[in-house]
Every structure is written in structure tokens, then in C-alpha cells.
Amino acid sequence: MLATRIVFVIDKIEYKYFEFNELVTSFWLIKEFLLREKEVYITTIDKLSLDLNRPIAHLYKAFMKPASEDIYKENRYIEADLNDFDVIFFRPDPPVNIEYIFATQILDFVDKNRTFILNSSSGIRKANEKLYINNFPEFVPASVTTSNSDHIREFVSQYGEAVLKPLNRCFGKGVFYLKKGDKNLNTIIETATDHKKTPVIVQEYLKKANNQDKRVIMIAGECYEECLIKLSSEEDFKFTNHRDQFLKKAELTERERYICSEISGKLMEDGLYMVGLDTMDDRIIEINVTSPCFFIKELNKMFGVALEKRIADDVEKLVKKQVKPSSRICAGSL
Template structure:
């Protein structure tokens, strides 16, 4: 089986903990051929969608950890499966890639996550469909709306809709210090909508990532615990990752949301919880495979590949 991974440059992978690499290794262990391309390598030629891709062999003892054995321009639909793992930002290049992949899907390509679903699913706004599980939440362009929300809840988090890895997240306490300035800066003076949520003190126990694969939750999640006075638990912001079993409440939320989003083509999602409240639904390139596997012994990549194989039957 030939698998094409659409991802960031291989040289940029964090080898010790990269979830895409964990997927590749699991697939290679099953004897599958691993191919890689960037979103910029996808194009339309005479109406068909092609990707200039390199076939790689992974050797974790080598330096670098991969060897390119072949480079070829192939129809995207010729691969047995296409794994879309390009990291944010969700910019026009990303959107264009989903348009190309949507056409490739019409040509018969099997793509995970589905490009139409990726394009339609905002990792922040998608929460609106499931607000019964979320903390008090507001999304608006308007400074007054956010000021009113703050007056009601006193201690809030403000973040941009297109942020990743904890970038652009601010806490505003009861004194409202710099609230207007934060909103004006993050919102580009009213040109960008922002998300505001009631601050959850349970963040001290971690921002917990729960992975859901093919509609089924991984039994262990990763609590990303803020360090050094930070309010952000994101690993990219210095948070400490601690694996632990998912709670009964988290499991019930996953049982509701997971199959629904899987039916829309979102094979792999990451649900983020703070204190049992759902705060985001990640779909672009959910991570934490390696940390969970290393700390618990539960093979997340194996669950992912087994689920993928079932979809391809």
C-alpha cells in the first residue's frame, strides 16, 4: 500500500515526539510505502491533481532519520490513502491545498482528514455546535461585547480564531487591565473576530488532549500542565505533558462528538478539555501520539493505522 503524507518539511519534524513520524513508522513496519510532499507540491495538470512526492525510507538510527529513495510526480488519486498533516496556520495556502485535494477526492482519492471537512471545520468556531460541553464562550468582533462578557465573568481568556500552540492567548482578570488594548491588538481594531471564554482555574491541572480516531477515543489523554506562572498549557508554550486515563465525562463527550465528526470525514480529531469542559476541537494535525505511547505503553499509532485500514477496506 502506498501512503502519501502531506506535511511540513521532513527536516522540521521534532523527531523525538512527532505524531506524523509515529504514523509513518507504524505504516512502514507494516510494509507500506511512505511518500511525502508539501502543499506547494500539489498542482493541477490538464484537469487532474498531481503531487511531486518523494518516497522515503525511515531509519531512526541514521542521520538524517530518513532517506529519499525516489521522487516522482503522481496523480494524488493513485495513492491508496492521502494523510493530510500540514500544520497550521490555516491560511490561503492551506485552503488552496484543500481545494486541490477536494478535486482529487472527486477523482477517487481517499483523504484523511477529508479536505471538505477540514475547510468547513474551524477549530474554534466548531465548538458552537457543542456548547453544552463548553465553558461560557463568546465569539465577536466587537470590543463592547467582550467588555460585557468580562463584566459578567470577571476572569476571562481571549484568543484569536486562527492561533495555534498557545499563540496569542491572554488572560484578563477582574481588574480588566489592558482589556481594550488586547482586543484592539489581537482583533486588528475590529477586523478579526476573537474568542473569549470564562477562565477555568482547573488549568493548573492541565489542558487535556483527548484523541479520537475513527470515532473512538484513545483511552489515555495528555494533560499539558502550565509551567513557571504561565496560563497556557500548550507544549509549544512550555507546558509539561503528563499522560493519564481519560475521565468518564471526557469519554461521554468523545462518544457523542467522535462518531459525528468521523461521519463527516474527520478521521482523527483532538478534543481539548480543561476541568472537564471542552475548549477546542482540533482537526488539522492533532498531536500527542508519542507522549501518550511512551508514558502509558498504549500504542496510539497502531490504533490510528488499524482504523485507517478499516476505512480503506
């Protein structure tokens, strides 16, 4: 079973409003581990530091009250060595800016023989959520990554329609639909690239997907059958509203199962144990590794499951395989 002491590095907004929110995946997992009587602490990237080569953090203990379904945190922090914990969930939201990168570099000093980190700090640096898909060119749409506006216009001219995405943002921020002949095309490109200074990815627009993408969960290299489709609103071409009417129960296709089996080895090799794939028309458009939303509330209702329990079970099995029993003599079982 999973070890007894767990740290969640969460987003600053989640820390500020720390109470159970059924739309937040990290809160579901924190609550599940508390119900399993684990010792759970939370922190944020600005509360991580190094004492020479010793990774330390200001940690706030999470807890539940009797007869309450909510989660709480203590007001006072403890300063602790991260090597004294068994598992660290690293789940701050993008943007992956320099502060985010520094946080992963601090976690590089955690003794991986004693403390298991998911997703791994080096893996997150390696796996830009927009670019990592290019490790699997046979499973992705055509794309170009560049700050060169001429290259982008040539791509749009070739495919007729395209989608432009910034490389370090999330939740659909800064994503544009591009169309050949649009009088605003040059302005969009110049704005998005900050006048040829900032690279972006431009992907082929997949008409057959009808502005719908599917979220596929992968834990420890295995894909879950429970999945859903994210719908765009009538005023947009992408999912931007986390509400029930924009989410629809779905099934994995055989092609998606095959894709998951083919990319699994690379994900595990890079320490990407908790992943959310976004697929369209049986192709991967993004691989979310920083703080993927697993839509636990919605999938539980759609499929009649308790997804948070299954994820916790699978993480426990993963930790048991990855961490040597002798590396933490004093640790209890999770």
C-alpha cells in the same frame, strides 16, 4: 488491510528537517507504515497543483535504511496523480491561511471512491479548530466570537475572567488571559482584533481546571483511554512547552467518554477521522483537526503501549470500510 501507496502532506518545517523526531506525530506514523512495508511519499501544500481537474503533486519517497531507526526521503521528486494513491494524510500545521485553504480545494478534486483522505479537505474547511466546538454547545464553556471590542469587554465583565484566542493559529500563539479591571484589557483586545477588524473567540476562564487541559485522542469516531494532561509553567496560564515535566498521565472521566460518544457521529459525518480534543473541567475547549499532536512518545511511556501501531491499525480498518474494493482493482492490501 490498508492499501499500499500512502501520501503524507506534512508541514514545511517537518519537510525541511525530515528525520525521525519523537515529538512529531506524523513521523511516528510514517515510520510505522514504512515498517509495515508500505510505499510512503511526502509532500507539502506548496507542492500540490491541478492539471485541469487532475490533482497532482511533487512527491518525495520516504524510506528507512537497514539497521537504522531513522526515516529518510529521496532527494528527487516524482510528479504523480494523487488519484493513483490509496490514502492521503493531510497534516500541515496551522495557520489556516489562504494557501492552506487552496490546498484543501485542490484535494477536493481527488476521487474519493479511489483515494481516502484524512482528515477530509471539506471537513477541515468546515471545522475551524476554535469554532467547531460550538456545534456542541452543551459540552463547551460560555464564549463569544466577535471583533467588536464592546462585546468582548461585556463578556469579560460578566464572567470576571476569560481567555481570548485567535481563530487560525496553534500552539498557544496569540492566546491571552483577560481579567475585569486589568488596565491592559483594552490594549489586548484592540491588538488581538486588529482594531475591530479580525474576529476572535473569547471563552469563559475555567478556574477549576487550574490551568491544565487534557488531550483526548479520537480515531475513526472512537476515543482512546490513553490520555494526558498538559500543564502550564509558573510564568504562564497555558501549556506552551512540549517537555516531559509539563505532561502528566491522566484518565478519561465518565463525562468525557459520554462527550466523545455524543460528538462522534458529527465528526465522522464531516470527515474528521483523526482528532485531538482539548478538555478542561469536563468541557471541550478546542477540537484539533488539522495536525493534532497525539503525544505518542509520552503516552507510550506512560501507559506501556505502542500507540502508533494502534492508530495505524484503526486507520487500516477505517479505510477498509470507507473505500470500495472494486474502486482500485490494481491496489494491493495495506
